[in-house]
Each structure stands twice: as structure tokens, then as C-alpha cells.
Amino acid sequence: MNTRALPLYATIVIFLLACALAWTQFPNILSTRVFGNLLTDNAYLGIVAVGMTLVILSGGIDLSVGAVIAFSGVFIAVMLRDTGLHPLPVFALLLLLTGAFGAGMGFLIDRLAMPAFIVTLAGMFLARGAAYMLSIPSVPITHPFYQTLQGAYVLMPGKGRLTLIGVLMVAVVGLGMALAHRTRFGTSVYALGGGEQTARLMGVNQGRTTVLVYAFSGLMAGLSGIVFSVYTGSGYALAAVGTELTAIAAVVIGGTLLSGGAGYVFGTLVGVMTMGLIQTYLVFDGSLSSWWTKIVIGLLLLAFILLQKGLLRLSRGRLAGGGA
Amino acid sequence: MLLSIRSLTKVFPGTRALDDVDLDIAAGEVHALLGENGAGKSTLIKCLTGAYRRDAGTITLEGAAIDPRSTREAQELGIGTVYQEVNLLPNLTVAQNLMFGREPRRFGMIDPRATRVQARETLARYGLTIDVDRDLGSFSVAIQQIVAIARAVEISGKVLILDEPTASLDAAEVAMVFDVVRSLRDRGMGIVFVSHFLDQVFDLTDRVTILRNGRKIVTTPTKGLSRMTLVEHMLGRALDEATHAPAGAAASAPEPVLYFDGTGRAGAIAPFDLSIGAGEVVGLAGLLGSGRTETAELLFGVRPLQTGSARDTQGPLDLRSPRAAIRAGFGFAPEDRKTDGIxxxxxxxxxxxxxxxxxxxxxxxxxxxxxxxxxxxxxxxxxxxxxxxxxxxxxxxxxxxxxxxxxxxxxxxPRFLILDEPTRGIDVGAHAEILRLIAELTRQGMAVLIISSEIDEMVAVADRVIVLRDRAHVAELTGDQVSGDAIMRAIAEGDLPGGVAA
Known part of the structure; x- marks a missing residue:
């Protein structure tokens, strides 16, 4: 058995256990309604977490995504209010912008050999500042196309609503899985996370891979911003504060090694769903403070970091035994 | 000739790392490249693999002049390299490592099934049937090393450079890797083998080239070469110019104050006994990689003991970490001053x-x-x-x-000071002063363990010399036995008549 996949199995088991626990107390929780809402409510988080998963797999981090989501919302709202363009070309323009923004950060990280932490921190302030420059108050989005987007859903048996943005999130996870596990780009990302020096010796194009991985994260942040604006129906410069950290938490709970090189995109989806489920449970309970979400997420994160350390030690111990 | 190197020269500021070196690698031979530190082995290899650009000379591969600018270019030309530290990624599967950059694809996507099949077929040719879907890091170093060799051969396929591939392997694993290397030789590849283990050189290689101070000393068939000649060439010291040992005051060994009983660590140094007296200078002699530094690190707690124990006249000593060793009154001036000393x-x-x-x-x-x-x-x-x-x-x-x-x-x-190559890279004047200082210290009763590659220096300062070979203490020379000749002979042969096997 591959020890690499253990954190993924652990994530899935924890999610199923959480489901079972919730079900014993609130049988209604296992319904297509709750499931549909889980997808819809966490769509923006899931999408941005897929981008974050690739960044973390490559051994980096992207702190700018929360600010980019806020910028995207304000950008769309202001563009729709002031230009009279149709949302679709605005979306395209936005994705181009955020993708290029990510690529720029990747370029700096690679060329200047700067820590991703610092470069994306600068990117975070830049994007948040740009959002404020466009508009300080929240801007409502009233375009009729938005109403179409918000109203687009398929009714599942049991009256659960499978919304467009929920489906989009699942599709993005699928795309992320294909990219990470079935392309040379994906293998290069894992290789970089495993060791830059070695990856270069094996023929990985480090510069190109780094630029692409941050461009992908920027693109996902832009897409997440679109989804978020559909979800909230407005653009606000103060939105999505701290989302980058929630996304990192989802990635780690999903079983990806924070230092890079090991993990699965699918695990991130499970991580996002687990976090969503905790929230739903608290809503069902009604008496508990919503801060319990944070506490449980904190405990889960801690548990996963310990699990990964333990696995690392286990595989090292076995290696030392084999090599001796 | 498969690969011909003519008058290769590489100059670094202050040194000629390679000076007019010629080397020929034939198809179907394993060619050992030997030399002590600073002999130019790694510079030569780096010139071949494109990591360095040469300053003068020619390299021809199959008759065509080549000038690799990068490791990648050298690989594409047909020169593959496997290093001591496995240069593959432990977090990818065996198949991914083996096929990286050459994965079979369908509709633009990697086809994992075909990748697996090809990886399995490739490894089967190296006598390896393993689960190629497992992470490379979960296999032993020997298997990782064979996968690395397989990858290098698949990509390059003409010349294979093995740079100390066996340094962290045990005997059975070495045999496994050697079987693979032999089969590659029989297939007509030219293999360059760098190792500090002389036994392995005699076991595996067809010819030997010895470098010293950036120059080629000799190329000769391994068969018929005596260990003695080999060591002489490597150390650059003919046997009979014996410098007599000024064994000095401590002709009769002082009463020991520190005892190390059966101390050892698997993969670093075989268990050994050592005792050392106040005011005594014990030298550790041996070729590079023979286990000298490992011995020092073990005694100072840098690497924890796996077997054995240490004690003084009062009782047992704790040597679990350098801090503990310092508390026990030990001191250690490491070999690499720049990174470990200052x-x-x-x-x-x-x-x-x-x-x-x-x-x-x-x-x-x-x-x-x-x-x-x-x-x-x-x-x-x-x-x-x-x-x-x-x-x-x-x-x-x-x-x-x-x-x-x-x-x-x-x-x-400290009561016990370990000096690892205290005079390396030091000019002649300072050299003498440091030796004088060591003598002064021991007069005050300090016990000193000194590691040196310079045999004359060893003879000058040490009261007793322990000779190491292939990660084990093989001989001990005391009093009048301490002479340049005796040390050389012990390094080459080990069991010296009169020498006490440790």
C-alpha cells in the first residue's frame, strides 16, 4: 500500500464519519437539499482551493487569492454598472486579468528566486487595494443575466437544488484532477514540490512550471470571484477576507502535504465538503456558536499535520531499516 | 574508442583543477576513476556532464567532437550520470520517475496504463520486478539506485557515469547494483565508475585511471595492478623514501583515560575499540571515504552510536549529542571549516x-x-x-x-580534542605552527585524535596510528611501527605483520 494515499483515505473516512455522526443526530441532514446547498455555498471556496492545491503541490503558497476574489467581484460590478457590457465579455476580461496577475507573481517568484510567501503577500495587498480603488461601498449587480445565472439549477429527487455554480465547482475539481494527475505539467508540479534541484536534473522546466501554476491559481481565483459575485449578487472590496487561509486549510485537511510534492486534488474537494458539513451541522443544531466551526477546523488541521508528520517518520524509518 | 578526452584543462581562480588530462573509455568496459580529494575527479565528471565548461581540450563521443553546455544536453548526446545521492524524486511513483518527460500520451493526456507497462518492461530488463505504482521513496536505496541507472541508460545509452553509487549500500545491495552494471557492460556501454572502495574497484572494473592534483597519473588494466601501486599512485608517495618516525616522548604508551568499547554505526563505521591516554596523539589514517570522519563524528556524538559505549576512569560517558560530548570534555574541529567550524x-x-x-x-x-x-x-x-x-x-x-x-x-x-584535517588548505608556515601547537597541547595532558590525509604529517605528530579501510579499523601501528611505509602498506593491505588488527 502506498503511504502517500493514506492522508486521502483518512480525509474520506473523517468525512464519512462526520456524515454518520450528523445523521444519527439529525437524520434530515442526509438529504439532497443539504447536499445541494453544500455544493452551492462552498462553490467559490472549492474552486479557489483547486488552484491552491496545485500551488501547494509545487511547494509554493498563494496568499493573494482572497483579495483577488474581492477584486473580481468589484471589477465585475463596476464594469456592469458603468459600461453596459454583457457579463460574458466582462468575465473573459477578468479571467485574462487575474490569470496574468498570477503569471506575473509566478514570474517574480521564479526569476528573483523570492519566497512565494512574500511575493503573493504583496499581490494580496495589491489586489485588495485595487478593489478599494474601484469602489469602497458595496456595488449591487442588477444585470438580468445574473438573475438567469442565479436561477439556473436542476431539481434533484428530494427537492435538492443542483445549482450552476455547484456544478461548475465539481467540473473545476475534475479539471484540476486531470491537470494534476494526467499531464506532464502536473507531473512537473509534483516534481518541483519533491525537490527543485532534482526536478531540474530530471529535465523539469522550472520557470515555465512556476509561472503556469501561479497563473492557474490566479485564473481559479478569478473564476471563484465570478462565482462569488453570482452567489452574493454584488461586488464588495471587503469580501472574502481570509479566504486564502480557509483554502489552505481545506487543502491540508484534504491530505495534501503543506511542504509540497504529495496530495490529491480530489482530497481538496473532500476537505471543502468536510468544512461545509461542520457548518451545516452547527446550523442544524442552532444552539452552538458558529465559532465552533473554526475550533473544529483548527483541531482537524492539527490532526492532519500530526498525521503527515507521523507518516513521514514511518516511511523514513522503513527506509533507514531497508538501507541499513 | 567510445569516448575520448584529450588534454582536458579546467582552471579555477588560483588552481588548475584539471591539467592536460587524457582519458579513453571503450565500449564494453567499466573504467574506474580514482583520486583523493582535490584530484580532479568531480571536475572531470562535471566537464563531461555539462555542469562545467572546459577551458581547453577536446571530448569526442563516437568520433564526433562534443561540447555539452548542460546536463540535459549531455544526456541527449548519450552521457548519463547517476550520483551518490539518488537524483530521482521520492514522492513520485517508480513509473513516473522512470518515464518522466517520455510518458506515452493519448489525446494529450498521460496514459497511466501504458506508462506502467513500459516502466515494468524497462525494469524487467534490469532484473527488477517491483510494483511500479508505489512511491520511489518507499524502496531501498539499492532499488532506487537501479531505477536511476535504468533511467540514465534509457535516456542516454552510450556512456554511463556512476559517481559513488554504492556509498550508502550494504554488501548484498552492492552485489545487486554490480550485476546490473556488468550486464550493461556486456551490452556494450562505456561505464565510468567512481568509488572510494578499493575492493569494489578491483571487483568490478576493467581499467583504472588515477588522478592526482588535476593531472592524470596513470591508466592501467585493473588485473595485475597491486593495491600497493594503486595507493602509491593515489597518495603520490613512493614507498621507500621513508621519513623516520620521530615518535618522540611517548614511546611507552600512557595509561588510557578514555575508552570506547565496540562503538560503531551501521553504514558509517564498523564497531571498533579505542582507548586513548592523557597527552597521547592518536592518528587516523586511510583513504578518503574509509571511515575516518565517520569515526570522529561518532566519538563526538554528531552521529549517535548504534553499538558500544564510551567510558572514562570514573564511569560511563554520554555521547548522544555534540552537547553531551562537550559536557564530557570533548572538542571537535571539523574538516569543513567554512560550513561547520566558523x-x-x-x-x-x-x-x-x-x-x-x-x-x-x-x-x-x-x-x-x-x-x-x-x-x-x-x-x-x-x-x-x-x-x-x-x-x-x-x-x-x-x-x-x-x-x-x-x-x-x-x-x-577540553581533555579530548578531535581534529579532522586540521591543516587542509593551509599554507606551509601556518601548517608548522598548528603542528607545534598540537605538540604543546599534548604536553599539557590533552588527548588528541587527529585525522589527516598527509602521511608525513601523521608520522610527525602521532604516537599511535590507526589505519582505516572500507569503513573499518583494520590496523594499529604503535611506537616504532609508525612510519610512512607502514601506514601506506596498511592502507593498501590491511593486515600488516606486526600490526594489531583492531
Whole structure:
């Protein structure tokens, strides 16, 4: 058995256990309604977490995504209010912008050999500042196309609503899985996370891979911003504060090694769903403070970091035994 | 010839790392490349693999002149390299590592099934049937090494350079890797083999080329070559110019004060017994990679003991970490001064008081006046050439840095000092001073363990010499037996008549 996949199995088991626990107390929780809402409510988080998963797999981090989501919302709202363009070309323009923004950060990280932490921190302030420059108050989005987007859903048996943005999130996870596990780009990302020096010796194009991985994260942040604006129906410069950290938490709970090189995109989806489920449970309970979400997420994160350390030690111990 | 190197020269500021070196690698031979530190082995290899650009000379592969600019280019030309540290990714599967960059694809996506099948077929040709879907890191180093060889051969396929591929393998694993290398030789590849293990050189290789100080000394068939000649060539010292041992005062061995019983660590050094007396200088002699530094690191707690124990006349000693060893009164001046010995940006004063301050604990800083007095005292006593005690130590010459490191230990007044290559890279004047200093210390009753590649130096300072070969203590020379000849012979042959096998 591959020890690499253990954190993924652990994530899935924890999610199923959480489901079972919730079900014993609130049988209604296992319904297509709750499931549909889980997808819809966490769509923006899931999408941005897929981008974050690739960044973390490559051994980096992207702190700018929360600010980019806020910028995207304000950008769309202001563009729709002031230009009279149709949302679709605005979306395209936005994705181009955020993708290029990510690529720029990747370029700096690679060329200047700067820590991703610092470069994306600068990117975070830049994007948040740009959002404020466009508009300080929240801007409502009233375009009729938005109403179409918000109203687009398929009714599942049991009256659960499978919304467009929920489906989009699942599709993005699928795309992320294909990219990470079935392309040379994906293998290069894992290789970089495993060791830059070695990856270069094996023929990985480090510069190109780094630029692409941050461009992908920027693109996902832009897409997440679109989804978020559909979800909230407005653009606000103060939105999505701290989302980058929630996304990192989802990635780690999903079983990806924070230092890079090991993990699965699918695990991130499970991580996002687990976090969503905790929230739903608290809503069902009604008496508990919503801060319990944070506490449980904190405990889960801690548990996963310990699990990964333990696995690392286990595989090292076995290696030392084999090599001796 | 498969690969011909003619008058290869590489100059670094201050040194000629390679000077007019010729080397021929035939198809279907394993060619050993030997030499001590600084002989030019790694420079030669780096010129071949494109990591360095040569300054003069030609390299021809299958008759065509080549000039690789990068490792990748060298690989594409047909020169693959496998290093001591496996240069594959432990977090990818075996199949991914093997097929990286050449994965079979369908509709633009990697086809994992075909990748697996191809990886399995490739490894089968190397006699390896393993689960290619497991992470490479979960296999033993030997298997990783074979996968690395397989990858290098699949990509390059003409010349294979093995740079100490067996350094971290045990005997059974070495045999496994050698089987693979032999089968590659039979397939007509040219293989360059770099190793410090002489037994392996005799076991595996067809011809040997020895480098020393950037020059080629000789190329000769391995068969018929005696160990003695080999060691002579490597160390550059003919046997009969025996410098007589000034074994000095300690002709009769002093009563031991420290005992190490059966201390050893798998993969580093075979268990050995060692005892050392007050005022005694024990030398560790052997070729590079024979286990000298490993012995020192074991005694100082850098690598924990796996077997055996240490004790003094009072009772057992704790050597679990360098801190514990320092508490036991040990000192260690490591081989690589620049990275392990000094803190380059701190001043001479700060470097000298570092050890003493650490022992006092950081809560009780040493008064500045005392620091100054101590630093000035040692600068004068050891004759450290500096503009003053506040000069950053990184600006000093190698010899003066070494003296400052010695000063740090002397300030702590250890009873047992380990010196690993204390005179490497030091000019002649400073060299003599350091040797004089060692003699002075032992007169005051300090026990010293000294590691040196220079046999003459060893003969000059050591009362007793322990000879190491292939990670084991193989002989011990005492009193009159300590001579250049005897050490050389012991390095080559081990069981010296009259020498006590340790």
C-alpha cells in the first residue's frame, strides 16, 4: 500500500464519519437539499482551493487569492454598472486579468528566486487595494443575466437544488484532477514540490512550471470571484477576507502535504465538503456558536499535520531499516 | 574508442583543477576513476556532464567532437550520470520517475496504463520486478539506485557515469547494483565508475585511471595492478623514501583515560575499540571515504552510536549529542571549516568565546572585558594574523580561521580534542605552527585524535596510528611501527605483520 494515499483515505473516512455522526443526530441532514446547498455555498471556496492545491503541490503558497476574489467581484460590478457590457465579455476580461496577475507573481517568484510567501503577500495587498480603488461601498449587480445565472439549477429527487455554480465547482475539481494527475505539467508540479534541484536534473522546466501554476491559481481565483459575485449578487472590496487561509486549510485537511510534492486534488474537494458539513451541522443544531466551526477546523488541521508528520517518520524509518 | 578526452584543462581562480588530462573509455568496459580529494575527479565528471565548461581540450563521443553546455544536453548526446545521492524524486511513483518527460500520451493526456507497462518492461530488463505504482521513496536505496541507472541508460545509452553509487549500500545491495552494471557492460556501454572502495574497484572494473592534483597519473588494466601501486599512485608517495618516525616522548604508551568499547554505526563505521591516554596523539589514517570522519563524528556524538559505549576512569560517558560530548570534555574541529567550524559573519572575538559562552548559558553573558582579554590572549598565543579581534572571521585566511577554531576549543580546556584535517588548505608556515601547537597541547595532558590525509604529517605528530579501510579499523601501528611505509602498506593491505588488527 502506498503511504502517500493514506492522508486521502483518512480525509474520506473523517468525512464519512462526520456524515454518520450528523445523521444519527439529525437524520434530515442526509438529504439532497443539504447536499445541494453544500455544493452551492462552498462553490467559490472549492474552486479557489483547486488552484491552491496545485500551488501547494509545487511547494509554493498563494496568499493573494482572497483579495483577488474581492477584486473580481468589484471589477465585475463596476464594469456592469458603468459600461453596459454583457457579463460574458466582462468575465473573459477578468479571467485574462487575474490569470496574468498570477503569471506575473509566478514570474517574480521564479526569476528573483523570492519566497512565494512574500511575493503573493504583496499581490494580496495589491489586489485588495485595487478593489478599494474601484469602489469602497458595496456595488449591487442588477444585470438580468445574473438573475438567469442565479436561477439556473436542476431539481434533484428530494427537492435538492443542483445549482450552476455547484456544478461548475465539481467540473473545476475534475479539471484540476486531470491537470494534476494526467499531464506532464502536473507531473512537473509534483516534481518541483519533491525537490527543485532534482526536478531540474530530471529535465523539469522550472520557470515555465512556476509561472503556469501561479497563473492557474490566479485564473481559479478569478473564476471563484465570478462565482462569488453570482452567489452574493454584488461586488464588495471587503469580501472574502481570509479566504486564502480557509483554502489552505481545506487543502491540508484534504491530505495534501503543506511542504509540497504529495496530495490529491480530489482530497481538496473532500476537505471543502468536510468544512461545509461542520457548518451545516452547527446550523442544524442552532444552539452552538458558529465559532465552533473554526475550533473544529483548527483541531482537524492539527490532526492532519500530526498525521503527515507521523507518516513521514514511518516511511523514513522503513527506509533507514531497508538501507541499513 | 567510445569516448575520448584529450588534454582536458579546467582552471579555477588560483588552481588548475584539471591539467592536460587524457582519458579513453571503450565500449564494453567499466573504467574506474580514482583520486583523493582535490584530484580532479568531480571536475572531470562535471566537464563531461555539462555542469562545467572546459577551458581547453577536446571530448569526442563516437568520433564526433562534443561540447555539452548542460546536463540535459549531455544526456541527449548519450552521457548519463547517476550520483551518490539518488537524483530521482521520492514522492513520485517508480513509473513516473522512470518515464518522466517520455510518458506515452493519448489525446494529450498521460496514459497511466501504458506508462506502467513500459516502466515494468524497462525494469524487467534490469532484473527488477517491483510494483511500479508505489512511491520511489518507499524502496531501498539499492532499488532506487537501479531505477536511476535504468533511467540514465534509457535516456542516454552510450556512456554511463556512476559517481559513488554504492556509498550508502550494504554488501548484498552492492552485489545487486554490480550485476546490473556488468550486464550493461556486456551490452556494450562505456561505464565510468567512481568509488572510494578499493575492493569494489578491483571487483568490478576493467581499467583504472588515477588522478592526482588535476593531472592524470596513470591508466592501467585493473588485473595485475597491486593495491600497493594503486595507493602509491593515489597518495603520490613512493614507498621507500621513508621519513623516520620521530615518535618522540611517548614511546611507552600512557595509561588510557578514555575508552570506547565496540562503538560503531551501521553504514558509517564498523564497531571498533579505542582507548586513548592523557597527552597521547592518536592518528587516523586511510583513504578518503574509509571511515575516518565517520569515526570522529561518532566519538563526538554528531552521529549517535548504534553499538558500544564510551567510558572514562570514573564511569560511563554520554555521547548522544555534540552537547553531551562537550559536557564530557570533548572538542571537535571539523574538516569543513567554512560550513561547520566558523560563523563567518561574526568577529574573531565572538567566534573564540562561542563555545565558552554556550557552556555558561545564554542567561549569563560573559563580561565584555573578559571576552576581550580572552580573544587578545589567544590571538597572541596562537599568532592569529588579523587586524584586530573585531575583524569578521570570514575575512581571515584558512590557516588563521583554523587557529581561531582551535582557540575556541582551547578556551574550553577540553581533555579530548578531535581534529579532522586540521591543516587542509593551509599554507606551509601556518601548517608548522598548528603542528607545534598540537605538540604543546599534548604536553599539557590533552588527548588528541587527529585525522589527516598527509602521511608525513601523521608520522610527525602521532604516537599511535590507526589505519582505516572500507569503513573499518583494520590496523594499529604503535611506537616504532609508525612510519610512512607502514601506514601506506596498511592502507593498501590491511593486515600488516606486526600490526594489531583492531
Amino acid at each position: 560563523v563567518a559573519d561574526l568577529t574573531i572575538r565572538e567566534n573564540i568565546i562561542l563555545g565558552l559562552q554556550a557552556r555558561r548559558g545564554w542567561a549569563r553573558p560573559m563580561p565584555r572585558a573578559q571576552q576581550n582579554r580572552l580573544a587578545d590572549d589567544y590571538i597572541r598565543r596562537l599568532d592569529i594574523r588579523t587586524s584586530g579581534r573585531e575583524q569578521p572571521i570570514g575575512q581571515l585566511s584558512g590557516g588563521n580561521q583554523q587557529k581561531a577554531v582551535l582557540a575556541r576549543w582551547l578556551a574550553m580546556n
